[in-house]
Amino acid sequence: DSGVTQTPKHLITATGQRVTLRCSPRSGDLSVYWYQQSLDQGLQFLIQYYNGEERAKGNILERFSAQQFPDLHSELNLSSLELGDSALYFCASSSPGEKLFFGSGTQLSVL
Amino acid sequence: DQQVKQNSPSLSVQEGRISILNCDYTNSMFDYFLWYKKYPAEGPTFLISISSIKDKNEDGRFTVFLNKSAKHLSLHIVPSQPGDSAVYFCAASYDVGAGGTSYGKLTFGQGTILTVHP
Numbered sequence: 001d002s003g004v005t006q007t008p009k010h011l012i013t014a015t016g017q018r019v020t021l022r023c024s025p026r027s028g029d030l031s032v033y034w035y036q037q038s039l040d041q042g043l044q045f046l047i048q049y050y051n052g053e054e055r056a057k058g059n060i061l062e063r064f065s066a067q068q069f070p071d072l073h074s075e076l077n078l079s080s081l082e083l084g085d086s087a088l089y090f091c092a093s094s095s096p097g098e099k100l101f102f103g104s105g106t107q108l109s110v111l
Numbered sequence: 112d113q114q115v116k117q118n119s120p121s122l123s124v125q126e127g128r129i130s131i132l133n134c135d136y137t138n139s140m141f142d143y144f145l146w147y148k149k150y151p152a153e154g155p156t157f158l159i160s161i162s163s164i165k166d167k168n169e170d171g172r173f174t175v176f177l178n179k180s181a182k183h184l185s186l187h188i189v190p191s192q193p194g195d196s197a198v199y200f201c202a203a204s205y206d207v208g209a210g211g212t213s214y215g216k217l218t219f220g221q222g223t224i225l226t227v228h229p
Contacts, residue, residue, distance in 0.1 A: 002154060002156065004154070031215055033215050033216075035219075042200075042219055042220065042221040042222060043155070043200065043202075043217075043219035043222075044219075045216050045217060045218070048215055048216060056215075056216045058216065090154050090155070092154075092215070094215050099145065099157045099160065100157070100215055100217065101157070102147075102154030102155045102156070103154050104152065104153050104154045105154055
């Protein structure tokens with residue numbers, strides 16, 4: 001158990017819809033990261049938050065947004081969903097200079 | 112642009128033998144490299160890392176070698192065990208600054224499926 005909790009584990013939705021993925025980091029970790037794993041792209045960095053502020057951005061689509069709340073949990077919002085957004089979405093957390101600990105992921109299926 | 116590449120999608124090894132997983136990178140700014148292991152229905156878990164100031168790091172049965180001139184790293188598992196069967200991801204990062212070391216923005220390879228046969 002990495003200590004990083006992601007909900008829900010599975011999500012099935014339709015094209016055009018909006019979903020929210022939730023992540024609770026390990027106790028004490030201020031940084032939260034979101035990664036997307038699709039079949040053809042591998043694990044891709046989306047975005048990082050540190051103590052409530054956006055710290056780094058990767059290949060995140062404009063239809064996607066994230067935030068980190070005062071209690072340090074984070075949410076990844078995906079809107080106007082397309083078939084190609086079907087993927088495994090991982091959240092990870094870390095302390096400064098430390099390695100990342102990953103959650104078990106949310107499997108998103110867009111039908 | 113695939114900055115980190117694992118050219119072998121899969122590797123099959125007999126129990127007790129050595130497993131060698133390879134990874135190549137193109138970005139010269141990378142100065143920190145990691146290997147993660149992933150089992151089905153679980154998130155990646157950290158295995159071993161190496162800084163660019165070293166060329167070898169060892170942790171039990173796992174050793175990572177870094178050849179900076181060739182932009183190549185490898186993971187050796189000796190001896191291999193059936194429980195090592197998983198997907199192995201190579202990842203790379205560099206200090207993005209912002210007031211401190213930040214190695215969380217990892218660039219991952221595509222992964223290599225390792226199967227260790229009893």
